[in-house]
Amino acid sequence: MNSKMRSNADAVRAMFTRIADRYDLMNSLMTGGRHHAWRRRVAAAAAGVPAGPVLDLATGTADLAIAVRAREPARFVAGADFSERMLRVGAAKLAARRVTRVRLLAADALGLPFRDGAFACVMSAFLLRNLEDLERGLQEMRRVTMKGGRVVTLDIVSPQVPVWGALFGAYFNRVVPLIGAFVAGDRQAYTYLPQSVERFVTPAELAQMMEKAGLREVSYHRLGLGTIAVHAGVV
Ligand SMILES: C[S@@+](CC[C@H](N)C(=O)[O-])C[C@H]1O[C@@H](n2cnc3c(N)ncnc32)[C@H](O)[C@@H]1O
Numbered sequence: 001m002n003s004k005m006r007s008n009a010d011a012v013r014a015m016f017t018r019i020a021d022r023y024d025l026m027n028s029l030m031t032g033g034r035h036h037a038w039r040r041r042v043a044a045a046a047a048g049v050p051a052g053p054v055l056d057l058a059t060g061t062a063d064l065a066i067a068v069r070a071r072e073p074a075r076f077v078a079g080a081d082f083s084e085r086m087l088r089v090g091a092a093k094l095a096a097r098r099v100t101r102v103r104l105l106a107a108d109a110l111g112l113p114f115r116d117g118a119f120a121c122v123m124s125a126f127l128l129r130n131l132e133d134l135e136r137g138l139q140e141m142r143r144v145t146m147k148g149g150r151v152v153t154l155d156i157v158s159p160q161v162p163v164w165g166a167l168f169g170a171y172f173n174r175v176v177p178l179i180g181a182f183v184a185g186d187r188q189a190y191t192y193l194p195q196s197v198e199r200f201v202t203p204a205e206l207a208q209m210m211e212k213a214g215l216r217e218v219s220y221h222r223l224g225l226g227t228i229a230v231h232a233g234v235v
Contacts, residue, residue, distance in 0.1 A: 001110065005132040009110075012130050013083050015189045016060070020085040022184035024061055029179055031224070036063065038154060038228050039125055043067035045152040045232055046075065052120030052146060053078060057109055058127035062090030065102045068123070078119070080107035109137050117146040117235075125154040128206070129196040138213035145235040151215055152232045153206075156197045159226035168227060172197065203229040 001009070019026070027035045046054050046068055054072070056065040059079030068077050079102060081087050087104045094102055107113050109124075110133055122141045131137040141151045159165045172194040180190020201209065203220050206229070210218045215233025222229055 001132060009082075009108075009132050012132075015186075015192060016083040017085040019180075019184050019186050019189045020061070020083065020089050022186075023086065023089065024063070026180065026184050026190070029183060030176055034224060036067070038223055038230075039064045039067045040071070041223060042123055042125055042152050042154045042230060043071045045123070045150060045230075046072050046121045049120040049150050050146060050148050052149070053118070055080065055114070055119040055122045055144065057112075057122060057124040057141065058082075058130070059090060059104065060086045060126075062087075062093055062099075062102065062104065064123060064125045065090070065104075066094070066097065066099055069099055069102060075101070075120075077102045079104045080109075080112070082106060082108045109140060112140045112144050114144045116143055117149075118144050120146055120149045121152065122149070123152045123154075126156065128153055128155045129200045134201070135209060135213065138210055138215075142214045142233075142235055147235055149235050150232055151210070151235065152230065153210075154228060154230045155200065155206075156193075156227060157200065157203055157222070157229045158197060161226060164225065168225075169194075203231070206231055 053076040054068050056077055056079045059065050059081050062079050065077045065079040084106055091104055122145045128134060145151055159168050177187050177191045181187035207218045207220050210231060210233045218233040220229050220231040
């Protein structure tokens with residue numbers, strides 16, 4: 001990673017560290033509470049993969065890890081993130097809800113500290129838009145997934161339907177930064193959010209990149225009135 005990419009990654013980490021304490025509340029306000037249902041759809045993808053642990057990559061405040069544990073009581077879940085503050089909020093939530101068999105650890109998605117094929121399923125929610133090197137991130141996800149295992153990702157995308165797309169754009173670009181300023185005290189972070197969605201690849205492009213990273217049977221579907229894409233591929 002060159003120094004510009006490194007400083008962008010540092011800025012992303014600093015931003016999530018700043019907003020960690022209000023992150024969950026902001027998600028609920030912005031989505032009307034729907035974000036939990038979307039993560040449950042991702043967690044469902046762990047069903048049917050080979051025996052073995054699941055990695056929730058960029059686990060943040062651990063909501064996806066919790067959704068996986070609720071669905072798959074026998075599985076061990078590792079939650080990795082490069083913001084220790086987000087992990088601390090996640091750890092407090094796991095303790096408060098007495099969720100067991102989840103281990104949180106600090107790690108960079110672009111250089112994962114796991115051996116090849118360590119996980120039966122590698123998942124991420126709302127990570128990919130934030131990566132400095134998406135291609136490398138996908139390769140790392142594939143590398144640490146075992147043969148026959150699955151990589152599943154969820155992220156925000158621009159809706160395709162023109163009028164709805166314009167309305168969503170107005171909400172996301174104008175209203176969300178205001179909510180971010182008042183609730184999280186961080187307008188900048190919630191201005192970055194819609195900008196990162198605008199810069200992000202389309203669902204079809206992401207599917208192609210997943211194939212290029214070595215995943216097979218790549219498919220995707222949209223949720224949240226077309227604003228969320230869930231991609232899955234097999235190793
Ligand atoms: C929008 S939050 C998503 C958190 C969680 N997955 C969820 O569903 O709410 C994005 C998370 O990605 C983490 N992140 C961004 N880039 C990362 C990287 N290169 N390596 C590890 N974590 C990263 C951030 O620290 C942040 O916690």
